[in-house]
Amino acid sequence: MSDGPIPGLERRAGSGGPTGQHATKLDRSMHTGWVAGLLREAIVEGRLAPGAGLVELRLAEQLEVSRGPVRNALGVLEGEGLVRTLRNGRTVVVGFGPGDLDDLTSVRLELETGAIERGIRLAADPRPVQAAFAAIEDEGASTRRLVDLDLAFHRSLVELAGSRFLLQAWLALAPVIHTVITIGNRRLGERDPERNFARILAAHRPLVEAIAAADAPRAVALLATQFEVTTSMFAARESAP
Amino acid sequence: MSDGPIPGLERRAGSGGPTGQHATKLDRSMHTGWVAGLLREAIVEGRLAPGAGLVELRLAEQLEVSRGPVRNALGVLEGEGLVRTLRNGRTVVVGFGPGDLDDLTSVRLELETGAIERGIRLAADPRPVQAAFAAIEDEGASTRRLVDLDLAFHRSLVELAGSRFLLQAWLALAPVIHTVITIGNRRLGERDPERNFARILAAHRPLVEAIAAADAPRAVALLATQFEVTTSMFAARESAP
DNA sequence: TGCCCGCCGATTGTCAACAGAAAACGATCT
DNA sequence: AGATCGTTTTCTGTTGACAATCGGCGGGCA
Structure with missing residues (x-):
């Protein structure tokens, strides 16, 4: 997959980080919910193209959290039908025709x-x-x-x-x-x-x-x-x- | 919460463990999917009473896996509406009237x-x-x-x-x-x-x-x-x- | 030249440990 | 006796590291 940061995810949203303030309402927790919200927003706004691969490690270091919350966030996104994990575990953004x-x-x-x-x-x-x-x-x-x-x-x-x-x-x-x-x-x-x-x-x-x-x-x-x-x-x- | 193992979860299902054989269809992975399936089965069959608290560590040691897969499994179950995480993080089985x-x-x-x-x-x-x-x-x-x-x-x-x-x-x-x-x-x-x-x-x-x-x-x-x-x-x- | 095999990097799945918060408990004071 | 405060214990959220697996690449062979 191509290198470089994933476009449209500059972790500007919210405050300066997940420890900002509110614990993202009913999501799993601060970091997890924050990452999920960020990703969800990027997907629903079309900044993340359908078919784009989401690599846990890259997201983690880009958002300055560990892989755990990223992983959980991808799980909830999958439950929401916004991403899909191939049978090899690779996660991709789903597309809509x-x-x-x-x-x-x-x-x-x-x-x-x-x-x-x-x-x-x-x-x-x-x-x-x-x-x-x-x-x-x-x-x-x-x-x-x-x-x-x-x-x-x-x-x-x-x-x-x-x-x-x-x-x-x-x-x-x-x-x-x-x-x-x-x-x-x-x-x-x-x-x-x-x-x-x-x-x-x-x-x-x-x-x-x-x-x-x-x-x-x-x-x-x-x-x-x-x-x-x-x-x-x-x-x-x-x-x- | 009461001690002792959670009833109806003797990890007998499947083979002797998560490393058995098939990777539980499209779920997240071997252990995660296995745990989620076990829990789901126990809930839908009524062996886990509504309102019962699901403690990650206890489930983990009872099923002989780490807390990671258990955690992810609980996330899946939550997405399915079978469990609910209180705002303190505690996870409980939802009930149906x-x-x-x-x-x-x-x-x-x-x-x-x-x-x-x-x-x-x-x-x-x-x-x-x-x-x-x-x-x-x-x-x-x-x-x-x-x-x-x-x-x-x-x-x-x-x-x-x-x-x-x-x-x-x-x-x-x-x-x-x-x-x-x-x-x-x-x-x-x-x-x-x-x-x-x-x-x-x-x-x-x-x-x-x-x-x-x-x-x-x-x-x-x-x-x-x-x-x-x-x-x-x-x-x-x-x-x- | 075209195909197959083995190596290597990349990525996921899992684990054990740490820090923080919430709950449960008991002791103390009124 | 009842309520309140402090302590202890439990549990979650997060982190970093390790092992297994998959995909891609190059070399070797027909």
């Missing part, structure tokens, strides 16, 4: 549709969804956080159903969804972030209202429309770069 | 129903499903392998759709499904294994036929019926032990 986008979108649609229907049927509290939308509104067009907030919004949709396992299934897809949203948002938003932001708001607001009104059919239809619009925009950009 | 059964079943129904519909719409090859059913038929009433084969059957249903991410979402639930099937099969099957076996066959055969005939509505209805029967039997046993 155009067909995968349709596939992922359809699965998301199915899961989130079911969640909304169940949530409304159970008269779930819509306020978390409203709060998640408000967070998007308040953020502005800052692309970086926007992705996280968009993902959090859709997570709140899934959580409407109050189903532990539905959430678990969706969570298994979350990193990949993050990848797709990030790449798509960058393509759509780097020219005109404000317009992209307005588009997102326009797509989400009616959905929030429909959910607050407990209008399940309308909410589901709006969700489907939102996904269709997104994928078609992707496809347009994809075919004519 | 009666409500979780309904929840899990409904999510499974949704996923597998969608898979069947998509698979039939795409004119997917039904032979893997038939093969999985044949494997169940050939096995007989041996409860142990029956669970694996039942799970493999349902996995083949999901694979009908040819959707990478639908499979990933379902796979995220697979260990938990395994747990439920195992516990349920034991309760239902320990009195009269033959009868339980016949019940499984009777529930699966029409489903296979409907899929082979590309009759999506009938297949979906049969799947729903199968799940309803199972859950109601569970509930009956649950309320009157």
Whole structure:
């Protein structure tokens, strides 16, 4: 494999190191979670090309930690479906083709549709969804956080159903969804972030209202429309770069 | 925490040790995968009670490996949702309540129903499903392998759709499904294994036929019926032990 | 020239040991 | 007696080192 440091991993994120401050929430631990977060971010933002090999020792010395945390981080990334270990133990970044986008979108649609229907049927509290939308509104067009907030919004949709396992299934897809949203948002938003932001708001607001009104059919239809619009925009950009 | 070895983990499974033979399929490695498999088996079969604490050092010396593989194995199990690490790092076995059964079943129904519909719409090859059913038929009433084969059957249903991410979402639930099937099969099957076996066959055969005939509505209805029967039997046993 | 075999570097899997934090325990004080 | 504080013990997180394995490279041979 080629020498030199791996691009897009200058360990600048966070503070000056893993011992910075917060213990990365629920991940395995400080170093492990930090490395996993860094790697995940690099992958979902496309800085790590699909197929690129991740060598434990190189990552370790580049990030100035031992191989242990790196190893564990690769393990959680593998569990998230972002990397894949060949049967020789070599770890590579997984790639996503155009067909995968349709596939992922359809699965998301199915899961989130079911969640909304169940949530409304159970008269779930819509306020978390409203709060998640408000967070998007308040953020502005800052692309970086926007992705996280968009993902959090859709997570709140899934959580409407109050189903532990539905959430678990969706969570298994979350990193990949993050990848797709990030790449798509960058393509759509780097020219005109404000317009992209307005588009997102326009797509989400009616959905929030429909959910607050407990209008399940309308909410589901709006969700489907939102996904269709997104994928078609992707496809347009994809075919004519 | 109480002393002594953890019950139900006598490292008998497989050969005499991790260096036995095959490198546990696609898991992380020999020892890691072996430990993860052992632990997973113990959890899904109920030998490890929910809430039980898993101490790395104790597991390590009990299984005669170092803490490294044990640690990685616990990471894998955590990714599968079978254990949970508290914010102090302590790892405990997660528990499932009666409500979780309904929840899990409904999510499974949704996923597998969608898979069947998509698979039939795409004119997917039904032979893997038939093969999985044949494997169940050939096995007989041996409860142990029956669970694996039942799970493999349902996995083949999901694979009908040819959707990478639908499979990933379902796979995220697979260990938990395994747990439920195992516990349920034991309760239902320990009195009269033959009868339980016949019940499984009777529930699966029409489903296979409907899929082979590309009759999506009938297949979906049969799947729903199968799940309803199972859950109601569970509930009956649950309320009157 | 083309193919096969053995060597060598690179990389992973594993292990034992160290430092820090959290929990459990007991003693002391009120 | 009950609560509180300090000590001890347990357990995790991390590190560096060792052994085994895989891939690639060059030399030898037909």
